[in-house]
Amino acid sequence: MKKVGVLLAIVFISACDVRQDENYLQSCSSDRFSAIAVGAAHTCAITECGVTQCWGSNTIGQLGNGSINKETAFTEAIQNPDTGQIGEHIVTSGGGEPTPAPVKNSENAIAIEAGYNHSCALTASGIVKCWGKNTYGQLGDGNTTNSEIPVEVASLVDVIAISTGYYHTCAVTKSQKAFCWGDNRSKQLGQDNMINSTIPIEVPVASIQKISAGLHHTCALTNGSLVCWGIDTKGEAQGHGLQKVSAIATGMAHTCALVEGSVYCFGGNAFGELGVGSFVDQPTPQEISGKFSRISAKAESMCGIYENLLSCWGQNAQGQLGVGDVENRNAPTRVNVNEGVLDVSVGPYHSCLITISGRIACSGLNMYGELGDGTYQNAKKFTYIP
Numbered sequence: 001m002k003k004v005g006v007l008l009a010i011v012f013i014s015a016c017d018v019r020q021d022e023n024y025l026q027s028c029s030s031d032r033f034s035a036i037a038v039g040a041a042h043t044c045a046i047t048e049c050g051v052t053q054c055w056g057s058n059t060i061g062q063l064g065n066g067s068i069n070k071e072t073a074f075t076e077a078i079q080n081p082d083t084g085q086i087g088e089h090i091v092t093s094g095g096g097e098p099t100p101a102p103v104k105n106s107e108n109a110i111a112i113e114a115g116y117n118h119s120c121a122l123t124a125s126g127i128v129k130c131w132g133k134n135t136y137g138q139l140g141d142g143n144t145t146n147s148e149i150p151v152e153v154a155s156l157v158d159v160i161a162i163s164t165g166y167y168h169t170c171a172v173t174k175s176q177k178a179f180c181w182g183d184n185r186s187k188q189l190g191q192d193n194m195i196n197s198t199i200p201i202e203v204p205v206a207s208i209q210k211i212s213a214g215l216h217h218t219c220a221l222t223n224g225s226l227v228c229w230g231i232d233t234k235g236e237a238q239g240h241g242l243q244k245v246s247a248i249a250t251g252m253a254h255t256c257a258l259v260e261g262s263v264y265c266f267g268g269n270a271f272g273e274l275g276v277g278s279f280v281d282q283p284t285p286q287e288i289s290g291k292f293s294r295i296s297a298k299a300e301s302m303c304g305i306y307e308n309l310l311s312c313w314g315q316n317a318q319g320q321l322g323v324g325d326v327e328n329r330n331a332p333t334r335v336n337v338n339e340g341v342l343d344v345s346v347g348p349y350h351s352c353l354i355t356i357s358g359r360i361a362c363s364g365l366n367m368y369g370e371l372g373d374g375t376y377q378n379a380k381k382f383t384y385i386p
Helices: 022-027
Strands: 033-038 042-047 052-057 071-079 086-094 096-102 109-114 118-123 128-132 147-152 159-164 168-173 178-182 197-202 208-213 217-222 225-230 245-250 254-259 262-267 282-288 295-298 301-306 309-314 329-335 341-346 350-355 360-364 379-384
Touching: 033 341, 033 350, 033 360, 042 109, 042 118, 042 350, 109 159, 118 159, 118 168, 168 208, 168 217, 178 208, 208 245, 217 245, 217 254, 225 245, 245 295, 254 295, 301 341, 301 350, 309 341
Parallel strands: 033 109, 159 208, 295 341
Antiparallel strands: 033 042, 042 052, 052 096, 071 086, 109 118, 118 128, 128 147, 159 168, 168 178, 178 197, 208 217, 217 225, 245 254, 254 262, 262 282, 295 301, 301 309, 309 329, 341 350, 350 360, 360 379
């Protein structure tokens, strides 16, 4: 395996580390956040008190507040800079909420995940609730009807971890069994067919401790060994047998794994998302030198935390890396944040982080208010929500 890159050492903070006992909930702060999840155009987070809040696009109920925000289309006159001619351009706006608002029936959440247009929360009691788009059954409630409020995933209990892909969702239970539901067009549910499922189906892999759902592939950790399934056009489902894995992050067509503090990435690399200093796809694991304990992936972007400092790499067309420009990065690049970073979530077009003081800052596309700062203005650097 090739060893390249920069030295990284990440401090790991897990959403599941949030205490939910009575004494803690009495002393927690509703203004401090403990977990963050970014979708295509919406964002969700959990406060210290276990309350879920979401903001951004709500055209299909992905904010879980019981309502839908309709988009407004209008035309504006624009001048062609080459010909000088005046033409019309269709602009779409609205359809979102630019500041955090509570999700209905979302108390006692300890983990949050966001797919492309749906979200799921894990509660302290071990059940999973999902809301938003449900075209492929990714909400897991037995039908394909979108939901504007959280619905309980059918027949699933004692859950300890969840992961949302673009259009499918997976969970791990206390008995180390994994279940997936939703889109299965590329066998990402771990079944030997291509039939979508509206309810959880057990993955035929034993002793699963962690799971990560990507676009058309899924990877899991079983007894310290990596196993992946689904589409594998760029090598994103390779890495089988990689040992001593402690965490997994899957993107659109790539996968990264933590192995005794080091990060190995493989798969598609058109935007530098593997972080190895090139833009060449790598079907075998490539090591980025350094010591890690947390990474986040979505689409073709990556971020990692080391000593409460943030580095990001990969796709940056919308400024989602927060480095101040829109140039892609093929190696980890330090991101300037004015206080220590505890958690980060990378999305296809924007990213958000939580600082050591419990505040949230976001960067990237803001068409629907997904940055949460009360505006619809894009940002190339991480901007705090009020």
